[in-house]
Amino acid sequence: MIREFEEKFGPTLEKKVIAKNKVLYTLMVRREDFINMTKYILNRPNTRLFTMVGMDERNTEESFSVTYWFLDWKAQEVIGIRLYVPEEEPSFPSVGAIHKGAIWFEREVQDLLGLEAEGLPDPRRLILPDDWPEGVYPLREDFQYYHSPMGTRNYPYREPKNNSTVHPMGPYHVALDEPAHFRLFVKGEEIVDVDYRGFYSHRGIEKLARGRLNYNQVIFIAERVCGICGFAHSIAYAQAVEEAAKIEIPDRARYIRTILLEIERLHSHLLWIGVAAHLTGFDTGFMRSWLIREKVMELAERLTGNRKTYGLALVGGVRRDLLDYRKSLILETINKLRGEVNELVDMLLATKSFIKRCEGIGVLSKEKAREWDTAGPLARASGIDYDTRRDLPYAAYDELSFNVPVYKEGDVLARALVRIDEVKESISLLEQAVDAIPGGPVMAEFNEIPSWREGISAVEAPRGENTHYVMTGEINRIYRWRVKAPTYNNLQAVSDMLRGYTIGDAPLIVASIDPCYSCTERVQVVDIESGKAKVISFGGMGTCP
Amino acid sequence: MELLGAIVAPFLPPLLDGVARKVKALIQNRMGPSIFQTWYDIITLLSMEPTLPTGSLAFRLAPYIALASALCMAFMLPYGSNSIINFGGDLIAFIYVFTLFSAALVFGALSVENSYSHAGANRELTLSLVFKPLFTITIGIFALKTGSLSITQIAHSISPSLSIVGAYLLLLYVAYVEAGFIPYDIAEAETEILEGPLSEYSGRLLGLLKWALQIKRFAMIWLFASFVTLPIAEGVFAFVLQMMVFLLAYLLMVTYESLNARYRLDQAMNQGMKGIVIGAVLTIIAWLGW
Numbered sequence: 001m002i003r004e005f006e007e008k009f010g011p012t013l014e015k016k017v018i019a020k021n022k023v024l025y026t027l028m029v030r031r032e033d034f035i036n037m038t039k040y041i042l043n044r045p046n047t048r049l050f051t052m053v054g055m056d057e058r059n060t061e062e063s064f065s066v067t068y069w070f071l072d073w074k075a076q077e078v079i080g081i082r083l084y085v086p087e088e089e090p091s092f093p094s095v096g097a098i099h100k101g102a103i104w105f106e107r108e109v110q111d112l113l114g115l116e117a118e119g120l121p122d123p124r125r126l127i128l129p130d131d132w133p134e135g136v137y138p139l140r141e142d143f144q145y146y147h148s149p150m151g152t153r154n155y156p157y158r159e160p161k162n163n164s165t166v167h168p169m170g171p172y173h174v175a176l177d178e179p180a181h182f183r184l185f186v187k188g189e190e191i192v193d194v195d196y197r198g199f200y201s202h203r204g205i206e207k208l209a210r211g212r213l214n215y216n217q218v219i220f221i222a223e224r225v226c227g228i229c230g231f232a233h234s235i236a237y238a239q240a241v242e243e244a245a246k247i248e249i250p251d252r253a254r255y256i257r258t259i260l261l262e263i264e265r266l267h268s269h270l271l272w273i274g275v276a277a278h279l280t281g282f283d284t285g286f287m288r289s290w291l292i293r294e295k296v297m298e299l300a301e302r303l304t305g306n307r308k309t310y311g312l313a314l315v316g317g318v319r320r321d322l323l324d325y326r327k328s329l330i331l332e333t334i335n336k337l338r339g340e341v342n343e344l345v346d347m348l349l350a351t352k353s354f355i356k357r358c359e360g361i362g363v364l365s366k367e368k369a370r371e372w373d374t375a376g377p378l379a380r381a382s383g384i385d386y387d388t389r390r391d392l393p394y395a396a397y398d399e400l401s402f403n404v405p406v407y408k409e410g411d412v413l414a415r416a417l418v419r420i421d422e423v424k425e426s427i428s429l430l431e432q433a434v435d436a437i438p439g440g441p442v443m444a445e446f447n448e449i450p451s452w453r454e455g456i457s458a459v460e461a462p463r464g465e466n467t468h469y470v471m472t473g474e475i476n477r478i479y480r481w482r483v484k485a486p487t488y489n490n491l492q493a494v495s496d497m498l499r500g501y502t503i504g505d506a507p508l509i510v511a512s513i514d515p516c517y518s519c520t521e522r523v524q525v526v527d528i529e530s531g532k533a534k535v536i537s538f539g540g541m542g543t544c545p
Numbered sequence: 546m547e548l549l550g551a552i553v554a555p556f557l558p559p560l561l562d563g564v565a566r567k568v569k570a571l572i573q574n575r576m577g578p579s580i581f582q583t584w585y586d587i588i589t590l591l592s593m594e595p596t597l598p599t600g601s602l603a604f605r606l607a608p609y610i611a612l613a614s615a616l617c618m619a620f621m622l623p624y625g626s627n628s629i630i631n632f633g634g635d636l637i638a639f640i641y642v643f644t645l646f647s648a649a650l651v652f653g654a655l656s657v658e659n660s661y662s663h664a665g666a667n668r669e670l671t672l673s674l675v676f677k678p679l680f681t682i683t684i685g686i687f688a689l690k691t692g693s694l695s696i697t698q699i700a701h702s703i704s705p706s707l708s709i710v711g712a713y714l715l716l717l718y719v720a721y722v723e724a725g726f727i728p729y730d731i732a733e734a735e736t737e738i739l740e741g742p743l744s745e746y747s748g749r750l751l752g753l754l755k756w757a758l759q760i761k762r763f764a765m766i767w768l769f770a771s772f773v774t775l776p777i778a779e780g781v782f783a784f785v786l787q788m789m790v791f792l793l794a795y796l797l798m799v800t801y802e803s804l805n806a807r808y809r810l811d812q813a814m815n816q817g818m819k820g821i822v823i824g825a826v827l828t829i830i831a832w833l834g835w
Contacts, residue, residue, distance in 0.1 A: 167660040175736045189664060189810065279736045281727045281807030287573035353728045354806035503664060504737045504809055 001044060001072035002079060009037055018454055019243050024067070024080035031093065034083055038068060038095050046074040048373045048386075049101045050458070051467040051484040054109030056141045058087060060452070064115055066092055068102070069456055069469070073391035078456060091116040101373030104492055112139035127199045130155040138207060145204065145211035158195040160185040167191075167503055171200055175279055175507030178517040182494075182510065189502040194495040201517055206481050214476045215241060215315055215449060222468070223309055225483060226516055228271065231264045232461035233468070233483065234313040239394055240470040241315045241478075244455030247446045251396075253317035255437040258396040259330070260303070260310055261459070262426045262433070266337070267296040267308075268462035269419045269426075272514045276416060277348065279508045280357040285348050292340045299333045302326060317443035330434050334427050341427070345420050358413035362497040362509035365410055372493040375486040376464025377422065378513050381407045381414035388460040400432045412512040419514075449476070463487060463514045487516045549784070550624025554767075555616060558759035559583040565799040572803045583759070590752030598745045599657045607653025608746065608753035614642040614649065615760035622764060623697045623771050625784035634694040640681055643723075646761055647673045650732075650754075654742035665741015668810055669732040672722075675817035680719045682824035686712040686831045687772065696768075700775035708831035713773065715824055720769045721798055722817070724762040728808040733758075737807075766794050 002023055006013075012033060013025040027034055041047055050071040057065050064085040071078050085092050094117035096103035106117035107126035114137040117123075128138070133151030137143060160166050164185040171179040179200035185193040205225060209218045223234035235257055242249060270293035277285030297307040303326055304310040312318050348354060364374070369382035379386055387404040389397040405421035407414035453472045458465040464486025473479030490513040497509050563580035570577025579585075597605070620629040621639050628635075647669055654666035688694055690709055691702045703709060722729040733740045746754055770791035778786045808816070 165660065167664070174739055186660075189667070277806070281730065281734065281736065282805065283569070284573050284803045285806075287575060291574055351804065351806060353808060356812060357806050357809060502809065504731075504734065507736055 001041065001047065001070075001075050001077045005037075005041065005079060008040065009033065016454075018078075018080070018456065021076055022078040022080075022243075022456065024082060024454065026082040026084075031083065034081065035093050035095070035098065037081055038070075039098060041070045041072075041079065042099050044072065046386075047072045048370070049095070049099065049105075050078060051456070051469060051482060052102065052105035052109075053469050053480065053482040054113045054115060054139070055471070055480050056113060056139065057084075059141060063087060064090060064113055066109060066115060067469075068095060069467075071392070071458075073386045073388075076392055078392075080456070085115050090114055091118050093117070094119040096120045096122075100371045100492070101489060104488060111137075113137050114140070124156055127202055129202075143207075145207045155197065157183060157197070158193075160193070162192070163187065164192050169503075169506060169510075173507070175511065178515075180510075180515070180517050182498075182506070184498065184503060184506060186503060189504065191498050191501055191503060191506065194498050196491070196495065198491070198517060206483065209478050209481045210473075213478075215478065218478060218481065219313055219315060220311065222483070223311065223313070226461075226485065227308065228268050228516060229264060229461035229463065229466065230309050231260055231313065232459045232466050233485075235261065235395070236457050236459040236466045236468040237470070237481070237483075238313050238315050239457035239459070240455035240468045241449065241472070242455070243457055244453040244470055244472050245315075245446065245449040247316050247444050249317050249444045250441045251438045252321070252440045253442045253444070254396045255433055256318045256322055256442065257313065258400070258433045259322070259430060259437075260300070260312060261395065262429045263296060263300050263303070264310075265462045266423060266426045266430075267293050267300070268514075269423045270296065270341075272419055272462075272511075273344070273348070273416065273423075275511055276358070276412075276508065277354065279511055280354055282351060282354050285344070285351065285354065288344050288347065292337065292344060295333055295337060295340075299330065302329055314443065315449075316446055317441070319442075321442050322437070327434050327437070330430060334430050338424075338427055341423055348416075348420075355413065357505075357508065358416055359411060361412045361501060361505050362512055363409070363411045364493055364497050366408075368493065368496050369410070372496070373489045374464070374493050374513075375489055376460070376462070376514075377415050377418040378464065378486075378490050378493070380405060381418045382410035383408045388458045388465045392458055394457065394459060396433060396436075399436065400429055402429050412508055415512045452479070461486060463516060464490060485516060487513065491515055547624055547627055547629045550622075551620070551629055553624065554619035554622075554763065555756075555760060558763040559587055559756065561763065561795060562759055565795070568796060568799050569803045572800065583755075587752050587756050590755065591749050593748035593752075595746065595748035595750040598659070601656035603652045604656040604745075605750065607649045607656075608750045608757065610649035611646050611653075612753050612757040612760070614646040615757040615764065617642040618646070618764040619760055619767070621696055622767050623700055623775060624787070625780055626697075626701075626775075628697050631695060631697050636684060636688060636694045636696050636699065639696060640677075640684065643680070644673070644677055646757070647677070650742045653746075657745045659745050661739045661744045662742055664738045665732050665744065668734075668738070669742060671810060672729075672732060672813065672817070675814055675821065676719060676722050679715070679817055679820045679824055680723065682821065682828060683712055683715045683719055686715075686824070686827055689828070689831050696771075697775075700771045703772060703776045706831075707835040708827050711823070711827040711830070713769075715820060715827065716769050716772065717794070718820060720765040720794075721801075722813075723765045724798065725758065726798055726802040728805045729813055731808060731810055731813055734807055766798070767791055769794060 016024045018024055048071050050069040053067045055065045065082050067080050067082040069080045083092050094106055096106045097119040106120050109115045111125055111127045131151050131153040133149050136149050164187050167184040167186045169182040169184055170176050171181045181197040183195040184191050205221055219234050219237055222237040223230040225233040270289050274286040274289035301307045304312050364382045366383040369379050369384055385406045390404055402425045405418050407417055449472055451472055451474050456469045458467045467484040469482040471480040494510055562583040567577045567580050621635050622628055651666045651669050654662040686708055687699050691699045693699050770787045773790050774786040775783055
């Protein structure tokens with residue numbers, strides 16, 4: 001992708017190489033070329049909008065910037081296109097107008113930085129609360145993280161059309177474990193349209209990281225982005241910083257990271273299988289699945305000291321070594337797991353009423369899945385053969401062998417089957433990793449992290465890729481840290497998945513993407529009620545369904 | 546014996562639900578709550594002031610009507626040889642109060658502004674459209690074969706034949722559906738529509754409704770147990786036998802419930818329609834004399 005792109009657009013660009021196969025181009029002149037460039041990239045097969053980063057670079061470059069990062073997962077190449085947006089005229093051409101996957105990114109920079117995307121289809125507020133005043137942009141450098149202005153409450157919800165009525169699902173609903181508000185426009189029980197308002201658990205992580213944390217503190221906040229796939233977030237962050245600072249981590253650390261990432265995937269997928277069974281009323285499947293998951297949690301506790309939120313990652317390696325006798329503990333546990341998982345799967349797939357509820361429900365076509373840049377099991381169930389573990393290898397995945405399950409049906413059942421297959425793959429991966437783990441140190445040695453370097457990295461979390469972007473700053477602090485969780489894209493596709501099905505199916509369809517709201521809603525902002533900046537507490541963490 | 550029935554019918558069902566929870570817990574490798582848990586819940590709820598989301602009288606009356614109809618259903622059934630309330634043609638009255646139960650739920654649910662309640666009411670109505678006729682057809686086969694419209698008389702005079710065997714199976718099925726076990730707890734689906742008709746109820750009114758649902762569940766299965774045992778037994782022995790068949794059926798149903806997921810409304814309707822077709826065929830067979 002990089003070579004072809006340069007041949008076509010090279011002369012107008014300033015190039016900066018971030019890492020092997022990762023380049024950043026800055027558009028110096030002719031902003032009108034920008035849309036053509038994105039069109040050119042996104043029209044290629046196997047490309048996706050990886051993440052988008054808005055930055056306040058007024059201190060260094062005297063303007064704001066937006067950077068669109070694209071990934072070609074077959075060529076394993078990442079391209080970034082940076083566009084400077086001057087303070088006097090804070091607008092840029094919208095990619096959301098031609099590519100749906102960019103809509104939330106552009107609504108986000110509009111909210112947080114006050115940069116307007118011209119031609120954006122849905123310019124409503126996305127992240128900031130309903131009563132946040134107009135014209136106050138919390139991610140700008142001149143906004144202090146503890147400041148909490150008040151405005152009047154107002155949100156322009158869409159009104160139901162064609163004689164449909166509103167069936168509100170959430171912010172509090174028994175099937176949603178975190179607050180999210182789906183306005184289902186229904187005729188009888190059939191859903192004809194959907195409006196979504198979320199970001200109720202928006203916390204302030206990125207601003208906090210900029211305002212008052214150093215590199216090694218951020219990694220613990222990164223782990224607390226999510227209560228389920230937290231380790232994947234901390235690794236993605238560590239990798240981005242390591243890339244920026246050009247740190248090579250020791251082999252043993254790579255393997256330890258792999259082992260824990262797979263343990264995390266196991267527990268997350270087993271959790272999801274249980275929740276899916278529960279939502280269809282099949283509580284026996286739910287309880288059995290969580291009973292197996294409990295053993296995975298115990299294993300994690302023995303290895304790291306914590307059932308969840310392992311606290312093991314550091315920039316440059318891992319904090320603690322795995323003792324040798326624990327290796328046999330892992331093998332013992334996964335040997336037991338293998339039989340129990342097979343039993344569970346046999347039981348689930350033999351329960352006709354469960355299969356009937358999942359089959360043909362919430363279908364997402366491959367085209368739609370690509371339009372929204374969906375990731376993880378959701379994308380793989382819709383026929384997109386993409387997994388960052390294989391396509392953008394990190395940790396020790398390039399030295400281990402595994403299959404990436406892909407299904408074509410795109411319904412809830414296919415998503416369940418992808419996860420079931422992945423559970424089995426994870427067990428095999430764990431076995432291989434324990435077998436192949438080399439000796440040696442677990443931390444790399446490095447000096448001060450240089451300023452104004454950039455790194456971008458992704459980790460395949462249980463729900464899809466966690467993409468973290470980092471720009472290093474001065475005095476041991478991060479200048480910009482951008483977290484993109486897979487639910488950020490997957491959640492946008494839910495509207496398309498709900499249309500045409502009934503309100504009885506809605507909880508299962510929403511759950512089928514395995515949504516994680518607190519992952520998606522991280523970023524910035526302070527507690528409105530107390531008027532204070534809130535330091536993240538466990539109570540606010542996601543218990544993701 | 547009838548007196549015993551008057552005690553059993555209202556007070557045993559919540560205890561049975563406690564047993565059901567224990568059985569389910571065993572199947573799911575859990576400890577489960579005490580078997581008195583459902584009673585504890587109902588007693589707690591009955592002592593609490595309800596929060597009323599509407600001034601509508603229908604909303605406040607619905608739980609009482611539901612409880613009264615459920616009790617009527619239970620009292621019309623035979624305990625041992627006789628029932629507490631019996632008169633010629635009480636079968637028709639049984640079907641009437643049986644329908645009144647659903648009607649009370651629906652009216653209560655429709656009297657509040659809540660799309661979850663409304664969805665529940667809608668589901669209850671839709672299910673009623675299929676399963677109430679199915680129940681009537683099934684009972685009709687028994688009435689046709691025995692030539693009576695009194696539940697006690699029918700129960701005592703059933704003699705085996707092809708259509709009666711079919712009708713037994715169909716009755717077991719309808720009893721299961723109307724008892725509101727998964728996969729047929731569609732109207733009160735908690736994870737989908739927040740218990741539908743029950744979602745706006747609280748305190749005393751919710752307690753009454755939960756109690757009424759348990760009694761209705763009891764009545765449906767007890768009807769089946771009576772039809773099975775009374776043709777071959779009399780007096781105290783009949784009551785013991787009724788209880789044994791009832792418990793067996795109840796436990797089997799609970800086990801089946803815990804091994805299944807909930808149907809969607811259209812899936813349940815399809816099953817119900819199949820039931821009606823089978824019922825119609827059985828009626829013809831009965832009419833032909835087999």
